[in-house]
Amino acid sequence: MKLKWWHIGLLIAFGLAIISPLASSWPDGLERVAEDKGFIDAAHNPTFEIIPDYVFPGVGNEALATILAGVVGTLILFILTYGLGVLLKRREA
Amino acid sequence: MHIPDGFLNTATAGVTYVVSAGGVGYSVKEANKKLGEKHVPLMGVMGAFIFAAQMLNFPVMGGTSGHLIGGALAAILLGPWAGVLIMACVLIVQCFVFQDGGITALGANIFNMGLLACFVSYYIYRAVVSLMGESRTSTLVGGFVGAWASVFVAAVACAIELALSGKSPLGVALPAMAGVHALIGIGEGLITAVVLSFVMATRADLLKLQKV
Numbered sequence: 684m685k686l687k688w689w690h691i692g693l694l695i696a697f698g699l700a701i702i703s704p705l706a707s708s709w710p711d712g713l714e715r716v717a718e719d720k721g722f723i724d725a726a727h728n729p730t731f732e733i734i735p736d737y738v739f740p741g742v743g744n745e746a747l748a749t750i751l752a753g754v755v756g757t758l759i760l761f762i763l764t765y766g767l768g769v770l771l772k773r774r775e776a
Numbered sequence: 777m778h779i780p781d782g783f784l785n786t787a788t789a790g791v792t793y794v795v796s797a798g799g800v801g802y803s804v805k806e807a808n809k810k811l812g813e814k815h816v817p818l819m820g821v822m823g824a825f826i827f828a829a830q831m832l833n834f835p836v837m838g839g840t841s842g843h844l845i846g847g848a849l850a851a852i853l854l855g856p857w858a859g860v861l862i863m864a865c866v867l868i869v870q871c872f873v874f875q876d877g878g879i880t881a882l883g884a885n886i887f888n889m890g891l892l893a894c895f896v897s898y899y900i901y902r903a904v905v906s907l908m909g910e911s912r913t914s915t916l917v918g919g920f921v922g923a924w925a926s927v928f929v930a931a932v933a934c935a936i937e938l939a940l941s942g943k944s945p946l947g948v949a950l951p952a953m954a955g956v957h958a959l960i961g962i963g964e965g966l967i968t969a970v971v972l973s974f975v976m977a978t979r980a981d982l983l984k985l986q987k988v
Binding site: 687688689692693695696697699700702703705706707708709710711712713715716717719720721722725726727728729730732733734735736737749752753756757758759760761762763764765767768769771772773 | 779810816828831843865874938979
């Protein structure tokens with residue numbers, strides 16, 4: 684099978700998921716503001732958890748758990764958005 | 777900038793839910809009319825890329841990080857309605873699978889990072905390109921400025937929602953959110969310009985696809 688442009692694009696996305704343990708763990712802009720302005724405690728815990736905080740549950744090594752979460756999420760998004768495209772595209776006569 | 781459960785009051789959460797549901801519904805209609813065979817793989821790659829890139833927080837100043845939103849990139853490459861659809865998919869999966877962004881705040885998050893980010897960036901990008909004339913430079917400048925503005929406007933909207941919900945007065949929340957996201961927006965602008973430059977160097981025809 685010949686490698687198409689979008690295979691490369693998808694590989695780049697998975698590559699980003701694999702380097703995700705390198706991400707800064709500092710709070711993001713909204714969290715920073717919520718902490719500084721004193722309303723961070725208003726946040727509720729989620730009612731259920733599947734892969735909370737982008738850490739795959741039950742995996743001891745945290746970097747590996749993050750990579751797994753990233754790869755799973757990237758795959759879900761690819762299937763979802765590609766599938767939506769297939770469903771919505773015009774039917775060419 | 778994913779708002780968790782508990783930050784928004786019922787009225788703010790409800791109104792943004794209704795607006796976002798309408799916006800996503802209209803996006804489906806527009807995509808149904810305009811989406812062609814060639815858009816499909818780009819939809820898939822954009823969804824995957826934006827999710828993965830959003831995981832990569834970059835430091836912006838002592839103790840604070842930011843990450844790509846991606847609405848600008850999706851809107852510039854595919855058009856604003858398709859961009860909204862992709863952002864809605866990313867935010868829905870982040871909310872339900874990764875517990876990033878609250879379920880009650882999903883409407884506000886889709887409004888800020890989907891509808892606002894995609895439309896603000898798309899029209900600024902288009903304005904810059906038509907002012908400067910179509911060229912590699914104008915695409916990069918338009919992409920950078922549009923992407924920066926998408927983060928800034930989303931942050932302003934987020935501050936207004938927090939103020940309406942009684943979490944922080946607008947005079948406090950607005951400068952704080954706008955200030956830090958003016959910095960994060962530089963990251964958004966740079967990433968968007970780098971990806972656009974990569975697309976122009978490898979598959980320039982993708983930028984010529986009909987916008988949805």
